[in-house]
Amino acid sequence: MIFDWLPPTLIGVLLVLAGIGAVRRINLWRAGQSEKVDILAGLMAMPKRYLHDLHHVVERDKYMSRTHVATGGGFVLAMVLVVFVHLFGVKSEILAWALLAALVIMFCGALFVAKRRLNPPSRLSKGPWMRLPKSLLTFSITFFVLTLPAAGILPEGFGGWLLTVVLSVLILMSLGEMLFGMTWGGPMKHAFAGALHLAFHRRPERFGGGRSTGLKPAVLGGDVHGVSKPTDFKWNQLLGFDACVQCGRCEAVCPAFAAGQPLNPKKLIQDMVVGFAGGTDEKYAGSPYPDGSGGVQDVGNAVGGKDQIITNGLINPDTLWSCTTCRACVEECPMMIEHVDAIVDMRRFLTLEKGDTPNKGAQVLENIIATDNPNGYSPASRTHWAADQNLNVMKEVKQADVLFWVSDGAFDMRSQRILRSFVTLLKAAKVDVAILGDEERDSGDVARRLGDDATFQSLAKRNLATMSQYRFNTIVTTDPHAFHCLKNEYGDFGSTALDGVEVLHHTTFLNRLIKEGRLQLDAFSGGKVTYHDPCYLGRYNGEYDAPRELLASLGIEVAEMERSGYRSRCCGGGGGVPITDIPGERRIADMRMEDVISTGAEMVAVGCQQCTAMLEGVVEPRPVVKDIAEILAGQLKEMH
Amino acid sequence: MQPNVNVVSLVSIGRHPQSGRSRRAEQDGRAVELGLSLVGEALTVVHVGEDQDPVLRQYAGMGLPSMTVLSQGKECDALPVLTSFLKAQLPSVVLTGVRSESGESSGMLPYLLAEALGWPLVPRVAEILHIKDGQAEVLLALPRGQRRSVQVTLPFIASVDNAAQEARQTAFGPGLRATLHVETVDSVVDDAAIQWEMSAAKPRPKRLKVVKAKTAADRMKAATAKPVGGGGKIMKNETPAEKAQAIFDLLLEEKVVR
Incomplete structure (x- = not known):
């Protein structure tokens, strides 16, 4: 047969091209900042992270999780077997039958992918993603026919050179999408980048049911603070952006997007990809950023490059300032991408380097720096709310079972009602409690989310120094923001003040009392x-x-x-x-x-x-x- | 922007009214802002005092590549040091706040400097419109949002009013990286000032506000109308000697001169 060599050659060539693409893509990620990652342990943990953690998130949409298991699982199995059966020419009917089975599973999955794409919800990206189910179906059908002779169902040489040529063309089309597209930026990129992203995730604590939500401290004193250009991200953050499968679940839950503010987490991540890979966003085929007044922004004007400042032409700062850091997108992302980290990283640049925090931002930060509270009240009036509460102050008692972290609610009359109610409950339960009084400072939450990590770190260190003078077993606060800072973010500053101290939200604490x-x-x-x-x-x-x-x-x-x-x-x-x-x-x-x-x-x-x-x-x-x-x-x- | 004009802004260490903590002084920040809007990064910003004060970084964070610090202790007088610095530099415009937020806070520094240098002083500037041919057109801030445009010959000293453009946000990174040119100077210890005993000010009893206006329209009028001077007198056609005599009589009458 004159064309018998064609299918294996095509498979081989596409595999090599995919390999070249992979190296090229990896080099794009490596342009990011170094970050210590245990490569081997990550790769070892990857299958479990994929099968357990990622699947757990995908499973919130049962339709999609089953579809993906069939399509993805079928494809991976089929691809491995294709290499053995068709590239290496291993003569084994068992392998050929296994390959046929894998292809059937994949075909069934691909049918459901195609069904989802018949009338896709607005959160899904269109464009090349609409082509994907066709490529999946073509792949499974083509290799099914190609494998029939090897399984002994059809005689060798069935269909003659014509079938071989037709199959070769189909191989080029479908395997091109699956292999070439995987590393050269097609929709299948999510499989390649996604697998590595799971392996080298910046927050490995999130896998296996864990939680990692505290922001990483900014390094102070360098030539640049925060992220100005894509290469200022850590390399595994860049990798994470590339893992996006554009399912738009983040978009569907984003409160800012729903409010018509100029933020769409999915578009943001795609813009990050445009940033480090270079080019424009003209190929983006999902929902654009809203324009803030009921319409949408034009797509195609954003230009990025790996050494170009992101807020100069790629992303409007308003997009970054629209985020409430509610983490709904992160929670919902099946690829476990960290949108909030990236947004705060870029905010750090705007605040610490450009001095460009919008609206009341500058004033609030200045107040926090000068008075340790966002509204510029006298620090000596912090305990005025408790004038009639007869509360112990740490400065006098030095130790207590419970330290009540009052937070800046102390200055706000509505919040004071919450504080007083909580004190009433503490007293009814006869809890040995004390407050820091005027020695307490803002937890730093607002400063940190506004990108001013210098002020956050200064507050954190001073608060820790104050607390280290006293002895207590538990900190309780009515403010979840302070709770989060104390529990998850104060640990980065090398203080022993909170060692062995349990940090609790007041609901948890009250629940125990009851x-x-x-x-x-x-x-x-x-x-x-x-x-x-x-x-x-x-x-x-x-x-x-x-x-x-x-x-x-x-x-x-x-x-x-x-x-x-x-x-x-x-x-x-x-x-x-x-x-x-x-x-x-x-x-x-x-x-x-x-x-x-x-x-x-x-x-x-x-x-x-x-x-x-x-x-x-x-x-x-x-x-x-x-x-x-x-x-x-x-x-x-x-x-x- | 007029980068060919030599502008100097003088800055001091401010004091937050609520916390008493050091900060970028409100009016001095505006003096830097005004200077930056005039000449951009060509602005010279000068501080007399300790060169280690972190507040200097807050000023530098407004986008200054460098700052000049005439280093001396708290007990020393800023005036002689500044006078000799300015005599050597010969800038065209010197911008200061109206009064400092710490120390004596007398508001006398711009006046004493102007006297020592023999330059005109323009008090309470809201804006410098333009500088051309050795002349500057300056907007003075008057009460109730009024402005007066005056022409002044270079070089001059101007104190910047609260009505001027607010100081821009200070950025941590550039502030940290800015160069501080520290110059050692021949300081003069302020003998009078070190004798003084500083104590916290007691709040003065406030005069009860008696609302005379009966209607909203009256109140609006009271809040917005120009103050009408009762005993004022406008002299336009008199000779300069007569005008000077009138001023002198008034000063005598008010017991400003004896």
């Missing part, structure tokens, strides 16, 4: 109640149960919102977003209140003063907003 029988509460009879999960309590710290158990202990059956738990929608108060205040079509807090109203609840319970402020900012009539501490304090049995 379980220990130290609080006697009356049942609640105030109508239907729903619960809003604060991002920094839920997604950042995994505390979904304690608040619900507390409400249940009052006899409240929580009327859950559609988006609750790990899918909770942000209130719009995180990430310094109320300070930078980027215009949008709607307010995030209004949308969240619509979620609340749709449950028919008369009250929404919250566990965060920031959420309380945002939700209470929604115009009435609307359900009542109360912190769980306030609800509990209202049900406290009078002791006689």
